[in-house]
Amino acid sequence: MAHVRLNGLSKSYGKVDVIKDVSLDIEDGEFVVLIGPSGCGKSTLLRMIAGLESISAGTLEIGGAAMNDVPPRDRGISMVFQSYALYPHMSSADNMSFSLRLAGEEEAQRRSKVDRAADILGLGPYLDRLPRQLSGGQRQRVAMGRAIVRKPEVFLFDEPLSNLDAKLRVKMRAELKELHQKLRTTTIYVTHDQVEAMTLADRIVVLRDGEIEQIGTPLELYDNPANAFVGAFLGSPTMNLLELEVGAGEATLARFADGEALRLATPAAPGRTTVGIRPEAFTIASEAAAGRISAEVVVVEPTGAATELLVRKGGQAITVLTPERLAVRPGDTVWLTPDAQRTRVFAGGAADAA
Amino acid sequence: MTHATDTHTALTAPRRRRFTASERQVSVIRHLVLMSFALVVLFPFFWIVSAAFKTQIDLLMGKVLFTPNLDGFLDVIFDKTSDFARNFANSMVIGLISTFLVLVIATLAAFSLYRLQWPAWVLHSLLGWSVIFHMVPPITLAGAWFTMFRSVGLDNSYTGIILAHTTLHLPMALWMMGVFVRDVPKELVEAAQIDGAKVPQILWHVVLPIVRPGLAATGILTFIFSWNEFPVVLVLSQRQTATVPLGIGKYAQENTIAFTEMAAASTLSILPAFLLLLFAQRFIVRGLTSGAVK
Ligand SMILES: Nc1ncnc2c1ncn2[C@@H]1O[C@H](COP(=O)(O)OP(=O)(O)OP(=O)(O)O)[C@@H](O)[C@H]1O
Ligand SMILES: [Mg+2]
Numbered sequence: 001m002a003h004v005r006l007n008g009l010s011k012s013y014g015k016v017d018v019i020k021d022v023s024l025d026i027e028d029g030e031f032v033v034l035i036g037p038s039g040c041g042k043s044t045l046l047r048m049i050a051g052l053e054s055i056s057a058g059t060l061e062i063g064g065a066a067m068n069d070v071p072p073r074d075r076g077i078s079m080v081f082q083s084y085a086l087y088p089h090m091s092s093a094d095n096m097s098f099s100l101r102l103a104g105e106e107e108a109q110r111r112s113k114v115d116r117a118a119d120i121l122g123l124g125p126y127l128d129r130l131p132r133q134l135s136g137g138q139r140q141r142v143a144m145g146r147a148i149v150r151k152p153e154v155f156l157f158d159e160p161l162s163n164l165d166a167k168l169r170v171k172m173r174a175e176l177k178e179l180h181q182k183l184r185t186t187t188i189y190v191t192h193d194q195v196e197a198m199t200l201a202d203r204i205v206v207l208r209d210g211e212i213e214q215i216g217t218p219l220e221l222y223d224n225p226a227n228a229f230v231g232a233f234l235g236s237p238t239m240n241l242l243e244l245e246v247g248a249g250e251a252t253l254a255r256f257a258d259g260e261a262l263r264l265a266t267p268a269a270p271g272r273t274t275v276g277i278r279p280e281a282f283t284i285a286s287e288a289a290a291g292r293i294s295a296e297v298v299v300v301e302p303t304g305a306a307t308e309l310l311v312r313k314g315g316q317a318i319t320v321l322t323p324e325r326l327a328v329r330p331g332d333t334v335w336l337t338p339d340a341q342r343t344r345v346f347a348g349g350a351a352d353a354a
Numbered sequence: 355m356t357h358a359t360d361t362h363t364a365l366t367a368p369r370r371r372r373f374t375a376s377e378r379q380v381s382v383i384r385h386l387v388l389m390s391f392a393l394v395v396l397f398p399f400f401w402i403v404s405a406a407f408k409t410q411i412d413l414l415m416g417k418v419l420f421t422p423n424l425d426g427f428l429d430v431i432f433d434k435t436s437d438f439a440r441n442f443a444n445s446m447v448i449g450l451i452s453t454f455l456v457l458v459i460a461t462l463a464a465f466s467l468y469r470l471q472w473p474a475w476v477l478h479s480l481l482g483w484s485v486i487f488h489m490v491p492p493i494t495l496a497g498a499w500f501t502m503f504r505s506v507g508l509d510n511s512y513t514g515i516i517l518a519h520t521t522l523h524l525p526m527a528l529w530m531m532g533v534f535v536r537d538v539p540k541e542l543v544e545a546a547q548i549d550g551a552k553v554p555q556i557l558w559h560v561v562l563p564i565v566r567p568g569l570a571a572t573g574i575l576t577f578i579f580s581w582n583e584f585p586v587v588l589v590l591s592q593r594q595t596a597t598v599p600l601g602i603g604k605y606a607q608e609n610t611i612a613f614t615e616m617a618a619a620s621t622l623s624i625l626p627a628f629l630l631l632l633f634a635q636r637f638i639v640r641g642l643t644s645g646a647v648k
Contacts, residue, residue: 052544073550085541089563098559099549146549 002063002076002153002186003028004049009058011044011210018044020210021058029184033197035233036207042190043158045207049188050079050156063153076153080160084143086131092138093118093127096145117145120179137168144176148183155187161196173199194234198222206230222278228346231276237308237319241346242275254345256314260293263340274346279308279321281342285335286328292335297328309334399624405617413613426618437593438619441601446626447512448597449580452519456576457569459520460527464535465557469543481532484525492522496589503590510592518590519580526579527572534568535561570634578627598623 004026011019019041026032034042047053049060051072060067067075078099086095094101096117097110105113118124121141131139140160147155160176161169177200180187191197197204198218206213206221206229214226218234225231231239244254244262251267254275262275285292295311295318302308302325309320311334320336328334405413407422430438467477499518500509508514538561546556562569584599591600602623605616 050548072547079548081541081545083541085545087542087560102550102555
């Protein structure tokens with residue numbers, strides 16, 4: 001096991017800068033998720049750590065040793081590819097033990113290591129099958145088995161679950177988490193699925209256009225997004241970003257176009273401002289009262305466990321999530337009490353949100 | 355092969371679909387077209403094979419019905435003045451060795467060009483050059499080779515002819531192997547790198563097993579090209595190193611053409627390629643990479 005240190009890492013293809021000055025310290029045994037929209041450079045960054053992509057500038061350390069010019073095989077890493085990349089002519093067992101064979105380990109030793117990995121992953125009955133004789137989920141597990149038998153210092157995952165169907169994805173996600181709890185190997189995991197990021201990560205790194213937007217634990221990022229982009233990227237349904245007006249002399253009140261106001265947790269500068277508030281930060285009532293704002297119901301989506309409402313307020317759409325089962329219909333008026341403590345003012349505006 | 359399995363599943367399928375009249379018409383037309391193709395391809399072949407079993411007189415009189423005899427074959431194989439057995443052995447040696455060399459070089463080159471990070475201009479100039487080289491008629495090279503080989507004592511030698519055939523057929527093999535090597539997913543090479551494989555090990559353990567069908571196909575074609583190659587051996591070889599096409603050509607003498615012997619020799623010359631195809635067919639299976647990615 002080892003800590004991984006990225007120091008001002010950059011990557012350019014010709015004139016295009018794909019990764020720009022990324023610095024990140026990953027603790028020994030930590031599970032770090034890189035997340036960001038498509039094309040932001042997640043795979044590129046991961047491949048730079050793996051040694052599959054050269055580093056244009058900056059330094060990479062794994063376990064305290066500089067790795068910039070070390071070939072992938074000597075970096076103490078193993079990687080699970082989005083496409084699995086199983087050797088098609090080798091059985092599951094041979095796929096898993098290939099690295100051991102290359103390292104010159106004895107047959108018996110190889111066998112016992114593969115068996116142990118197969119035990120962990122429930123692959124016992126499939127060891128003699130070729131990849132084409134396996135289901136997607138089984139292939140995924142063989143790819144994971146291939147990564148664990150080597151006992152690497154660092155695991156690298158590039159969207160390992162994105163080829164699986166929704167149900168299997170949830171199951172494998174849980175297995176991955178369990179695996180990490182068992183092995184405690186430093187893990188860097190790329191995904192663009194925010195649920196995966198929230199559930200798996202010790203810390204999440206949000207990337208955009210090759211730059212780090214924010215680093216933090218899942219709940220830190222959820223509760224305190226540094227900007228509208230991070231706020232909108234994490235959480236489902238997504239954070240409401242409201243364009244409101246802060247009047248002179250009332251710095252903690254942000255007004256809708258119809259004059260009703262939202263109370264802010266922190267004072268904001270007067271003028272137009274972007275306020276972020278999560279859909280579950282409202283309570284709903286059917287009558288007017290002090291501190292409530294009125295809104296017109298547009299869509300009602302009961303999911304069983306919760307009800308999702310889309311309402312219209314002063315020309316803006318607001319998503320509201322409530323555990324209650326509501327008897328409201330489109331066209332009705334409801335009164336919302338926003339939780340002032342859960343409002344965030346984004347000075348940068350919402351224009352650049354995902 | 356795929357066709358055979360298709361019919362098989364169609365026959366064993368529990369419920370067979372009825373063909374509509376227009377579908378049946380289309381299928382009749384398709385078969386007629388295929389049959390006429392087959393006729394065009396096979397007729398000369400049958401003509402030659404049947405000529406090999408005729409006497410020269412039957413042949414010249416254009417008899418369709420005849421009593422088959424083996425004289426042509428016996429002459430070709432056993433006559434003291436015939437070099438055919440020797441030609442056959444020469445062709446084998448030259449064909450097998452040059453094919454082996456071509457496969458080794460073409461596979462290494464294709465792997466290097468497509469899977470090790472060369473700048474684009476290296477790739478394109480090499481491939482471009484190989485196309486240009488392939489377009490030059492071999493006969494224009496043969497003269498220069500003859501002079502070169504004679505000055506180093508390689509004229510009329512197996513080495514010279516093998517080198518010539520290797521050079522001649524390398525471009526085609528490089529292009530074919532290039533296609534097969536590019537079919538090997540990049541991630542497999544990367545996975546092997548991470549698993550600790552060095553370049554030779556990646557080639558041996560990962561790339562070669564996957565391109566095996568490609569090797570078989572390229573090998574067969576290269577061998578057949580070498581087997582049939584005429585203009586270069588005509589210039590480079592004399593009696594001891596003459597190959598099958600030269601042997602067949604010798605039956606056309608100045609004033610007579612020994613048609614029967616020529617046909618018998620031609621018939622025999624088809625055998626190796628035919629056997630090779632039968633043998634190599636089992637390697638030419640498609641879909642070897644299925645299950646690798648995705
Ligand atoms: N060889 C290359 N040459 C030039 N640009 C490249 C090259 N490879 C990747 N890029 C660019 O780098 C950027 C980052 O690509 P990368 O594959 O890392 O994105 P990603 O975050 O993994 O996206 P996704 O979620 O779609 O996988 C993209 O804009 C891409 O166009
Ligand atoms: Mg990617």
